[in-house]
Amino acid sequence: MKRAATGKLRVYLVLAGLGLLAALALGRPELAALAAPFAVFVAIGLAVGRPVEVKAAAELDYERQLEGRLVTVLLEISATEPVERLELLLDLGESLETEAPNPILIRLGRGERRELEFPVRCARWGTYEVGNVVWRARDGFGLLVSEGRTTGGHRLKVYPHGENVQRLLRPLETQAFAGNQVARSRGEGIEFADLRPFVSGDRVRRVNWRATARRGEPWVNETHPERNSDVVLFLDTFAEARRDDLGTLDLSVRAAASLAALYLREKDRVGLVSFGGVLNWLTATSGTTQLYRIVDSLLDAEIALSYAWKDLDVIPPRTLPPRALVVALSPLLDERAVGALIDLRARGFDLAVIELSPYPFVPEGESETEQLAYRLWRLRRDALRTRYASLGVPIVEWREGVPMEAVVEEVRAFRRHARVLRA
Amino acid sequence: MTGAVAVLAAVGLAAYPAAQDIRLQPLSLALAVVGVFVLALGVLARWPAAIGFGLVSLGGTYAVLFAAEGSRLDRLAPGYAAGLLLVAELAFWSIESRVPAWSDPELAIWRLARLGLACAGAAVLGAVVIADSAAATGGGGLLMETLGVVAAIGAIALVAVLARRHALE
Numbered sequence: 001m002k003r004a005a006t007g008k009l010r011v012y013l014v015l016a017g018l019g020l021l022a023a024l025a026l027g028r029p030e031l032a033a034l035a036a037p038f039a040v041f042v043a044i045g046l047a048v049g050r051p052v053e054v055k056a057a058a059e060l061d062y063e064r065q066l067e068g069r070l071v072t073v074l075l076e077i078s079a080t081e082p083v084e085r086l087e088l089l090l091d092l093g094e095s096l097e098t099e100a101p102n103p104i105l106i107r108l109g110r111g112e113r114r115e116l117e118f119p120v121r122c123a124r125w126g127t128y129e130v131g132n133v134v135w136r137a138r139d140g141f142g143l144l145v146s147e148g149r150t151t152g153g154h155r156l157k158v159y160p161h162g163e164n165v166q167r168l169l170r171p172l173e174t175q176a177f178a179g180n181q182v183a184r185s186r187g188e189g190i191e192f193a194d195l196r197p198f199v200s201g202d203r204v205r206r207v208n209w210r211a212t213a214r215r216g217e218p219w220v221n222e223t224h225p226e227r228n229s230d231v232v233l234f235l236d237t238f239a240e241a242r243r244d245d246l247g248t249l250d251l252s253v254r255a256a257a258s259l260a261a262l263y264l265r266e267k268d269r270v271g272l273v274s275f276g277g278v279l280n281w282l283t284a285t286s287g288t289t290q291l292y293r294i295v296d297s298l299l300d301a302e303i304a305l306s307y308a309w310k311d312l313d314v315i316p317p318r319t320l321p322p323r324a325l326v327v328a329l330s331p332l333l334d335e336r337a338v339g340a341l342i343d344l345r346a347r348g349f350d351l352a353v354i355e356l357s358p359y360p361f362v363p364e365g366e367s368e369t370e371q372l373a374y375r376l377w378r379l380r381r382d383a384l385r386t387r388y389a390s391l392g393v394p395i396v397e398w399r400e401g402v403p404m405e406a407v408v409e410e411v412r413a414f415r416r417h418a419r420v421l422r423a
Numbered sequence: 424m425t426g427a428v429a430v431l432a433a434v435g436l437a438a439y440p441a442a443q444d445i446r447l448q449p450l451s452l453a454l455a456v457v458g459v460f461v462l463a464l465g466v467l468a469r470w471p472a473a474i475g476f477g478l479v480s481l482g483g484t485y486a487v488l489f490a491a492e493g494s495r496l497d498r499l500a501p502g503y504a505a506g507l508l509l510v511a512e513l514a515f516w517s518i519e520s521r522v523p524a525w526s527d528p529e530l531a532i533w534r535l536a537r538l539g540l541a542c543a544g545a546a547v548l549g550a551v552v553i554a555d556s557a558a559a560t561g562g563g564g565l566l567m568e569t570l571g572v573v574a575a576i577g578a579i580a581l582v583a584v585l586a587r588r589h590a591l592e
Contacts, residue, residue: 007471008515015478015511017579022482028489029556030500034482036552037508037545039578085530087522105522107530140537142515 045141058131084140095124125160163404171325179228189225236330236337237276241358252329426466426517501549
């Protein structure tokens with residue numbers, strides 16, 4: 001808590017002093033009559049002014065909420081002394097907004113507890129501490145001001161809102177565990193794959209009686225087993241393009257959260273690599289707990305400026321399991337991320353790149369030189385995209401307003417017509 | 424709103440001595456204009472020092488009246504004192520940070536009432552000072568004058584010490 005004299009106190013002191021001295025010097029009681037009220041005002045104000053400490057207890061109706069939704073913050077304010085004018089600012093940072101007036105001015109009587117309600121809109125995903133209050137208490141005379149900040153707010157997690165995706169990207173190869181994906185291999189399953197002659201050990205229930213009758217010898221059905229797959233979401237956090245309240249990192253976090261939820265619903269194992277100035281990873285696992293782990297980890301994702309060169313060797317080996325589908329979400333703005341993705345492909349990973357388009361965030365420029373530079377930059381990006389495509393990596397541009405479903409479908413179309421190259 | 428009322432009240436205050444037909448009227452008028460202008464500047468720029476300078480100028484305008492008028496006692500001094508306090512309070516009110524008082528609409532009314540009380544108190548105090556000096560017959564001599572100087576300086580020093588102590592807490 002900090003306590004200070006206001007400018008008013010200094011001015012009143014000067015006025016009182018000058019007035020009284022002028023009254024003495026000129027021998028005029030009228031000047032003393034002018035100065036006396038200011039002196040008495042200051043004297044009374046200082047005599048009755050007491051140091052004050054304000055306490056604020058905050059409660060949230062939800063500690064987890066989706067982007068764009070409302071959370072109600074209930075503040076209970078009390079003070080050690082009566083406060084004539086108490087200015088309160090609920091510290092919300094830049095990504096949370098309240099529709100209630102903030103800051104507000106209230107008056108607290110002796111022993112009074114005031115409850116204030118702030119509906120807070122969660123404008124952007126992330127983890128926030130909500131409930132800290134910055135306060136400024138003025139005495140009734142406006143001569144002294146106390147300022148402070150209450151701590152002990154609650155942690156609010158704002159999850160990114162999901163993108164609507166019905167069909168997912170399927171990895172080229174599945175894993176050994178049961179899941180919802182029809183494997184390319186043959187084995188015990190439901191989905192019909194082919195017919196073959198009966199061999200010793202085949203179960204009678206697999207005999208295809210129609211084919212057997214037609215060919216005169218026993219034939220059996222072959223099926224595709226249902227298996228799960230490993231998916232690694234690769235988040236590029238080296239750099240982002242941003243304008244106002246939206247950036248490519250926001251898009252990638254939304255996409256990653258949606259894809260993780262859908263893959264986990266399909267019983268796949270999902271891992272996360274946040275590859276940037278700060279490296280974060282989660283090894284691939286399945287289940288609802290993993291979804292919460294991934295989303296919590298996504299909330300911590302941020303662009304951390306770093307000049308250190310990083311490649312795939314810094315990622316722990318288990319984070320990128322063999323035969324996993326790697327879905328990279330990147331604006332392709334940093335050479336290190338671009339190189340790491342090419343390296344992933346070279347190591348034989350099944351890779352799909354969702355390019356979070358930086359174009360909406362980068363103005364074309366007004367001068368001819370700026371426009372030329374912009375066109376050159378776009379050409380270089382086109383060349384990079386061609387390079388990925390030639391390596392057999394599907395690369396699709398995604399931007400705000402375009403359904404995620406269309407992006408996934410475009411990757412699926414690419415993969416239908418592409419061949420897998422093995423070194 | 425409060426700033427505009429403060430400037431209007433300052434104009435009213437400045438008009439009283441400046442409009443008197445006195446020997447030093449140009450000086451009084453100049454001080455009045457400077458006082459009102461600087462006060463308005465202080466209100467607009469949210470600058471307490473400028474408000475203080477404007478108030479001192481308004482007081483100076485009033486002081487010029489006595490330098491020109493000699494020994495006649497001004498019976499309107501209590502009213503002028505109340506007016507000066509009103510101008511000061513409104514001006515400092517107007518430069519406070521803008522905070523919507525949505526949960527306490529009675530705060531403004533409460534504050535206006537306190538302001539009225541303070542101005543009435545200032546008028547009463549001024550009247551007491553004037554009445555006391557009018558009742559005094561003749562000079563008090565060197566001893567009384569010395570006592571007066573010491574008392575004035577002591578009062579200011581006491582208030583300054585109080586203010587400093589509070590500011591350091």
